Amino acid sequence: MSGDRSSQRPPVLRRLLRRDRVTGQIAVGLVGVLCVSALVYGVGIAGSRYKLADVGAWLTATAKGVVVHANGPAGKVDGKAPMIPQMRGHRIKVVQDGTTVLLVDETTGVVSRIDPSQLKVEQSRVLGGVGLQVLVGQGGAYSVDPAKGTVQRIDPVRLAAVGQPVALTPPLGQAGMDAAGNLWVPVPQTGQLVPFQGGRQGQPVAVGKAGDRLALTIAAGTPVAINSSAATASIVRSEGTRKAALPPTVTQAVRTGGVRVPAVTDGHVVPMLGTGGALFLLNTQVGQVSPIALRLPGHRFEPPNMLGPRVYLPDRSTGRLLVFNTGTGDWERPMQVTRPGGGIEVVVRDGFLWANDPGGALAFAVDSGGLVKRIQKYDDKVPGGQRRPIPTQAGAGGGGRGADNGAGRGGNDPVPAPPPRDGTPSAPQNVRVDPFNGGMRVTFRPSAGGRPTGYALKGDTAGLQVRPSRVGAGGPYQFTVTGGGCGKTYSFSVAVQYKDSNGRNAQKTSLATAPVRPCTTPVAPANFSGAPRNKSAVLTWDGSGAGVTYLLSVDGGAPVPVKSPHTVVGLRNDEKHQFRLTAQNGAGTAPARTTTVDLAYPRxxxxxxxxxxxxxxxxxxxxxxxxxxxxxxxxxxxxxxxxxxxxxxxxxxxxxxxxxxxxxxxxxxxxxxxxxxxxxxxxxxxxxxxxxxxxxxxx
Incomplete structure (x- = not known):
């Protein structure tokens, strides 16, 4: 018998052991985990199968070294599986799609696959380095190494590479998968969004200039690239890319890493987090951008998420999930998820928003109607999991202090100011501006306390028509503003009017809103076509609305402003010519429309x-x-x-x-x-x- 036993090891471990010392230690640990998982962690008799709820999510419970499967409608844990010991204390991300459940160790690049039917780890491999991304959808899976700039298609069951890796210019941004299973990778160094289909690289989409700060979200299955450097959002669809202009203040976020967005949002509205907690809502269907009033200076926030009409903003400074209802325009009672300064993981899946304290005992499932279910992650009366606790270091806590307070026990709304103690009304709160073509609608929350006599709109009102000129104390609490130019931005505040203790007229003014344009991005021009003529083509299209400029590119040339109908001259006969038409205004650019005109000789x-x-x-x-x-x-x-x-x-x-x-x-x-x-x-x-x-x- 040969003394070299390396050839007798499984191929997975041979590759792991060829890595550096730390990776080698991880690989050695995997041997024990894979061999004794059934014995130590109580995953059941071989061949036993567990049926988990179809509507649920896998959540990390790092204090006990497990991941648990939570049932959303029931608000209970119905299964759990152990992590490999080497993952303890690391940042673990759960990636799931149907029956594919992967644990990604973002510290070491080790990826483990959980078999939901057996509730145990079946495969583990090193797929990358620090910050590794793994994405699964529509039967396809990829690993993305941001530091190295590599994209590799993988088998989601064996965790093995499929085909050759593709090298892009590092560092890469957070990638995403659209509804069709296409992977999209932001490449800031080239200002592009690079697609992959079936492991093959597609035609890149320009979403900015080289070096721009880019972020990606998948909204209703569609990739949306946020360019903080240029203050634009590019909505990439098969029929073309719509580009929406964001408020100019968005560029301030470049200093702190750029605008932060959720990885995925179920609907067409994308919540965006800027500098200092500035919140914006981008409607990707019409290109409309609306600010949300939030003033909590010095707080640390995670990216916002959205489910139904509500925006959920994780506030790490307080350990709470702030909740804004876009339907009512009010901040609702926040949810206490963890202790102040603790971690909050938020994901939207299967019609639920899941808020989890990775190191604590609690998680929350919130449905689209705002109903909250508290989930006890460490419930032992569920299939799988450990039969004895994993030893912890002395002094290591469970990380769950404060989480047991539950949802809504952390006090009232942290955003509006309380009524003044001197008997006067507070300044109006939650001032919001929603643009439409030709104007803006300003809504606000009335003052608390005191005896208001009415409300007036303040700010950039010169040259604009404001109706009504004054809102009574009883509402309705909104103003309609018309006029103004789409190429300009406007900011407003609302003043409450009242009588002071001496009977004199007085007022208090709200904080100013973020700047907004009185328009939305135009729709793409319809019925774009061309009629051939000798050495020319007559182009016609349906208009996209007032105040819209049309840019025409001929055979890939530089775009020039045109009006319908437009005759292009100087073309060569007996050739086909390509025309690309784009509608734009101050709010953004509509998806381009193209047409081909054949100047074949008319025999x-x-x-x-x-x-x-x-x-x-x-x-x-x-x-x-x-x-x-x-x-x-x-x-x-x-x-x-x-x-x-x-x-x-x-x-x-x-x-x-x-x-x-x-x-x-x-x-x-x-x-x-x-x-x-x-x-x-x-x-x-x-x-x-x-x-x-x-x-x-x-x-």
Whole structure:
């Protein structure tokens, strides 16, 4: 027997052991885990299968070294499985799609697969380094190494590479998978979003300039690239890319890593987090951007998420999940998820928003109606999990202090100010501006306390029409603002009016809103088409609304502003030409529309003429050279001929009518081409060259 036993090891472990010392230690640990998982962690008798709820999510419970499966409708844990010991204390991300459940160790790049039917780890491999991303969807799976810039298709069951890796320019942004299973990878160094389908790289989509700060979210299955450097959002669809302009203040977020967005959102509205907790909502269907009033300076936030009409913002400073209802325009009671400064994981899946304290005992499932279910992650009366606790280091806590307070026990809404103690009203709160084409709608929450006499709109109102001019104390609490230019931004505040203790008129003004444009991105121009003409094309389309500029690109050239209808001249005949039309205004750019115009020669049938004196000679070139010819039409004979196009050639005078010109017809003759002077044919005489509807010969 050979003394080298490395060849006897499984291929997975041989590859793991070839890594550096730390990775090698992980691989050695995997041997024990994979061999004794059934014995130590109580995953059941071999061949036993557990049925988990179809509507649920896998959540980390790192204090006990397990991941648990939570049932959303029931609000209970119905299964758990152990992590490998080497994952303890690391940042673990759960990736799940159907029955595929993967644990990604973002500290070491080790990926483990959980078999939901056996509730145990079945496979583990090193797939990358620090910050490794793993994405699964529509039967496909990829690993993305941001630091190395590599994208690798993998088998989600064996965790083995499929095909060769693709190298992009590092560092890469957070990737995402669309509804069709296509992978999209932001490449900030090139300003592009790079797609992959079936492991193959597709045509990149330009979403900015090289070096721009990019973020990606998948909204309703569609990739949306947020460019913090340029303050734009690119909504990438098969019919084209719509580009929406974001508030100029978005660029301030570049200093802190850029605007933060959820990895995935079920609906068409994307919540965005800017500098200092600035919140915006982007409606990807119309390109509308609306700010949400939030003033909590100094707090640390995680990316916002959205389910139904509510925005959920994890506030790590307080350990709470802040909840904003876009339907009512109010902040609702927050959810206490963990202790102040603790971790909060939020994911939207299967119609539920899951809020989890990785190190604590509690998690929360919130349905689209806002109903909250508390989940005890460490419930032992469920299948799987450990049969004895994993030893912990002395002094290591469970990390769950404060989480047991539950949802809504952390006090009232942290955003609106409480009523002043002096009996005067507070300033109006939650001032929100929703733009529409031609104007903006300003809504607000009325003042608390005191005796308001009314409310007035303040800010950039010069030159605008504000209705009503004043809102009564009883509401309705909104103003409609019309006028203004789409290329400008406007910011507003609302002042509450009241009588002070001396009976004098007084007022308190809210904080100003983020700047907003009185318009939304235009729709793509419809019915874009072109009619061919000689060396030109007449383009027409349906308008996209008032205040819209149209940019036209011809055969890939630089775009120029145009109006409908527009005639493009100087084109080459007998060729196809591509036209690309884009509608834009101050709010953004609609998806481009394209059309192709074919300037093929319009071949027409005409008879020969003036053939009564002698035979008509068919010339090999557009000129008379003695009796040189390639054929002849006998004297007195008239036949229908196909005219291809017209060309200027040698001067010629037709003897019967004494008509002179240098215009010749190129005709089809015996399977080839020949030339006849226009005086010898019944072609049109329009006084121009060529004689329409014929085209000029260009080849």
């Amino acid at each position: 027409r049938q005409y008879k020969n003429a003036n053939n009564n004196q002698t035979n008509t000679l068919i010339r090999p070139a557009p000129r008379q050279e003695g009796n040189t010819n390639i054929g002849r039409i006998p004297q007195g004979e008239y036949r229908s001929l196909t005219v291809i196009c017209q060309v200027r050639g040698g001067d010629y005078t037709e003897s019967e009518t004494n008509y002179s010109s240098n215009v010749w017809n190129r005709i089809e003759w015996n399977g080839g081409i020949g030339y006849l002077h226009e005086g010898l044919m019944e072609t049109p005489r329009t006084g121009s060259f060529p004689n329409l509807p014929l085209y000029e010969c260009e080849n």
